[in-house]
Amino acid sequence: MRAQDIHSYLYYRHTLPVRVMHWINVVALTILMMSGLQIFNAHPALYWAKSSYSGKPPLLQITSRNDDVAGPIGVTRVFGYEFNSTGVLGLREHNGRLQSLAFPGWITIPGYYSLAEARSWHFFFAWVFVLNGITYLLYSIYSRHLTRDLLPTRPELKTISVSIKDHLLLRHPTGDASRRYNVLQKLAYVAVIFILLPLVILMGWAMSPWLDSILPGWVDLFGGRQAARTIHFIVAWLLVAFVLIHVFEVIVSGLWNHMRSMITGQYRVKEQAR
Amino acid sequence: MKRMDRREALRALGGAGALLLAGCDRLSDTTWFPKVLEAGERVSRGVHHLITSRRSMAQEFTEADLSPEFRSNGTSLPDNAQYKAMARAGFVDWRLRVDGLVHNPQAFSLDRLRAMKMRTQITRHDCVEGWSAIGKWTGVPLSEVLAIVQPRERARFVVFHCADPKSDDGTDFYYESIDMEDAYHPQTILAYGLNGQALPIKNGAPLRLRVERQLGYKHAKYLLRLELVESFAQVAGGKGGYWEDNGYQWYAGI
Numbered sequence: 001m002r003a004q005d006i007h008s009y010l011y012y013r014h015t016l017p018v019r020v021m022h023w024i025n026v027v028a029l030t031i032l033m034m035s036g037l038q039i040f041n042a043h044p045a046l047y048w049a050k051s052s053y054s055g056k057p058p059l060l061q062i063t064s065r066n067d068d069v070a071g072p073i074g075v076t077r078v079f080g081y082e083f084n085s086t087g088v089l090g091l092r093e094h095n096g097r098l099q100s101l102a103f104p105g106w107i108t109i110p111g112y113y114s115l116a117e118a119r120s121w122h123f124f125f126a127w128v129f130v131l132n133g134i135t136y137l138l139y140s141i142y143s144r145h146l147t148r149d150l151l152p153t154r155p156e157l158k159t160i161s162v163s164i165k166d167h168l169l170l171r172h173p174t175g176d177a178s179r180r181y182n183v184l185q186k187l188a189y190v191a192v193i194f195i196l197l198p199l200v201i202l203m204g205w206a207m208s209p210w211l212d213s214i215l216p217g218w219v220d221l222f223g224g225r226q227a228a229r230t231i232h233f234i235v236a237w238l239l240v241a242f243v244l245i246h247v248f249e250v251i252v253s254g255l256w257n258h259m260r261s262m263i264t265g266q267y268r269v270k271e272q273a274r
Numbered sequence: 275m276k277r278m279d280r281r282e283a284l285r286a287l288g289g290a291g292a293l294l295l296a297g298c299d300r301l302s303d304t305t306w307f308p309k310v311l312e313a314g315e316r317v318s319r320g321v322h323h324l325i326t327s328r329r330s331m332a333q334e335f336t337e338a339d340l341s342p343e344f345r346s347n348g349t350s351l352p353d354n355a356q357y358k359a360m361a362r363a364g365f366v367d368w369r370l371r372v373d374g375l376v377h378n379p380q381a382f383s384l385d386r387l388r389a390m391k392m393r394t395q396i397t398r399h400d401c402v403e404g405w406s407a408i409g410k411w412t413g414v415p416l417s418e419v420l421a422i423v424q425p426r427e428r429a430r431f432v433v434f435h436c437a438d439p440k441s442d443d444g445t446d447f448y449y450e451s452i453d454m455e456d457a458y459h460p461q462t463i464l465a466y467g468l469n470g471q472a473l474p475i476k477n478g479a480p481l482r483l484r485v486e487r488q489l490g491y492k493h494a495k496y497l498l499r500l501e502l503v504e505s506f507a508q509v510a511g512g513k514g515g516y517w518e519d520n521g522y523q524w525y526a527g528i
Contacts, residue, residue: 051341051408052404052405053341053344053407055342110299111299114521116521120312123318123528124311124313127313209400210487210527212332213330213332213487216334226406229404
């Protein structure tokens with residue numbers, strides 16, 4: 001215990017605004033994802049076109065049907081290939097009854113089928129998310145959080161291959177290097193902040209018939225409204241993938257240290273063993 | 275010190291998890307929380323109106339974009355004996371009554387509406403469920419009808435009364451409402467034609483509303499009567515439409 005104290009110190013890593021906005025984002029994005037899946041349940045099919053009825057089959061469809069042999073089954077169709085997804089997607093047993101719904105209640109908001117309520121949740125927290133995001137961007141530019149902490153430098157970019165190897169071997173920086181984000185981390189954050197999140201918002205707007213009228217035809221730049229809906233869905237899952245990797249890295253590089261630094265701001269820097 | 279941090283962190287995590295997994299459904303059951311969520315609808319409507327003009331036009335498409343079959347959703351044949359009798363007779367006895375806060379209440383026959391100024395538009399119909407279909411609609415701009423009946427100053431909404439009952443006992447008729455901005459929008463038409471043919475029964479014959487910047491449930495089918503009102507609080511469930519009375523947003527531009 002003593003020895004550790006000598007070779008480690010607390011470093012103020014995350015400012016209060018960043019911490020607050022991070023947790024607002026956690027709540028908003030979680031609710032957006034879960035209510036979004038409930039909205040998807042109302043028409044569980046995705047298309048790449050301006051409309052859903054263009055003569056082309058859906059890219060993805062999660063539904064249920066009566067099989068000659070197996071009886072009622074849940075099916076997931078991807079690019080025309082059908083998979084039996086009974087129990088997980090499309091059909092499951094719920095309270096002793098068969099429930100025909102794309103995504104199960106434990107992963108949706110609300111936990112029972114209600115398109116109207118899911119939309120209320122989704123649009124309220126969409127505004128929370130958008131306002132939080134705008135505030136974060138303004139703050140990050142103004143406080144230089146963006147240039148100082150997030151944008152990778154040219155020398156850093158040259159170390160990408162080393163960083164990839166370090167990540168795969170679960171080797172984490174110690175000492176002063178652990179005060180900064182590593183290059184892969186920076187690239188991931190920048191990609192999420194400047195590509196994925198703006199894209200998911202934009203594709204949400206593309207689904208609004210009123211916002212389509214701002215500049216009639218702008219939605220076609222993304223393949224049309226139904227293609228925009230597909231992009232919205234894919235990006236949402238890419239964000240889930242990001243969160244899974246993010247949480248994994250947090251766990252393997254010091255869960256409690258990271259949790260503390262995102263709650264109180266204090267991060268314990270350990271000096272390299274001598 | 276470290277222990278305290280862990281305990282605090284666990285508590286925070288547990289609190290957030292419990293709120294999300296169990297709390298959401300319970301929050302939905304309270305009277306106050308859905309009202310908080312409704313703020314989202316007001317913000318959307320306000321922001322959308324701020325960044326678009328009153329006359330911003332919905333995208334119009336080409337014949338090549340037409341959906342091979344225009345999907346029917348909701349009612350495909352009203353369970354209404356009077357309506358069925360009119361349909362059998364080719365809607366010759368059908369009239370569209372326009373009344374309420376107007377100087378000159380009128381009843382329009384289908385022939386009279388067809389003889390008025392006409393607009394044809396190929397637009398995308400976006401259902402609240404998530405699907406879209408593209409169709410070619412022909413009809414009379416609602417503004418032309420309003421020019422004849424002359425709304426009074428106080429009129430703020432047009433309520434659309436429909437022939438399709440939504441209850442098994444034949445009551446609870448479908449209805450919808452839009453504000454005067456949408457009522458006078460150039461693409462807001464009372465459509466009697468779809469894809470060059472008379473409007474099919476499954477799509478709302480003989481007359482349906484097209485209000486192109488909003489979702490499908492605003493586009494009332496099987497129209498019988500338009501009523502101009504100052505407030506729709508006294509109409510049916512008081513929320514301005516059948517689906518609105520069932521929890522959906524009145525503003526359906528999103």
